[in-house]
Amino acid sequence: MxxxxxxxxxxxxxxxxxxxxxxxxxxxxxxxxxxxxxxxxxxxxxxQVGYFRNLKVIPDSQEVLAELSSRHDVYIASAAMQFPNSLREKSDWLDEHFPFIPWQKRILCGHKHVLKGDVLIDDRAYNLEKFEGRRLLFTSPHNTGLTDFERVSSWKEIASLFL
Known part of the structure; x- marks a missing residue:
């Protein structure tokens, strides 16, 4: 996202x-x-103040997540506790870019190992390791050498899997 x-x-x-x-x-x-x-x-x-608030949106994520959320029970989970400004900035960022996902469906947490669900999409392998559902590793430069998880490289690819 x-x-x-x-x-x-x-x-x-x-x-x-x-x-x-x-x-x-x-x-x-x-x-x-x-x-x-x-x-x-x-x-x-x-x-830094503003780091999370000013992140660019990954192409197609807004459109695909809007469609997914109209057909499925979509939650957004983000590790938001490590950095002091992260919690508020991520919440404000989501309000601006993903207003169709209400605050009740946002999980701003520490470790994601507590999550339960059918699918988890993440760019950090350590967030996927203990997840019991389908685990999708979203390609980012830092994870290109990893092969332990099913990989997705774009939001259009995610759309093709679930829409």
């Missing part, structure tokens, strides 16, 4: 004047791609 990886690339370019593409970073967290003396800065991005 939200392109956090691209946000790291954009902030880094703004701060250091060096442009990376997602293809430059395949199989790695972005902070592993930058010089050692810049790594702490990248790790601090998510602590």
């Amino acid at each position: 939200a392109d956090a990886y691209q946000a790291h690339l954009d902030i880094y370019e703004k701060d250091f004047g060096v442009r990376f593409t997602k293809e430059d970073c395949l199989g790695r967290e972005f902070w592993h791609c930058v010089p050692v003396d810049h790594q702490a800065s990248v790790k601090d991005h998510a602590w």
Whole structure:
């Protein structure tokens, strides 16, 4: 839904004047791609006010989730407790970009291992490991080398599976 990886690339370019593409970073967290003396800065991005509020929407996610939510019982689960600004900013971001998913169907949590359901779509493998339903790994540069889960690479691909 939200392109956090691209946000790291954009902030880094703004701060250091060096442009990376997602293809430059395949199989790695972005902070592993930058010089050692810049790594702490990248790790601090998510602590900045506005980081989560200003994330770009992944193409087709709004349309596909609107259609999915009209046919299925869709909940949005997001790990929102690690960073102080995350909870409010993620809630406001969802209000703006996904208003058709009401607050009652939003789970802003710590670890996602508590989730139960039929399907979980996530870009972090550790969020999928203990989930008992269908587990879909959404492709992001940091997870391209993982093969333990069924993979999806776009919201149109998700639409083809469930609509």
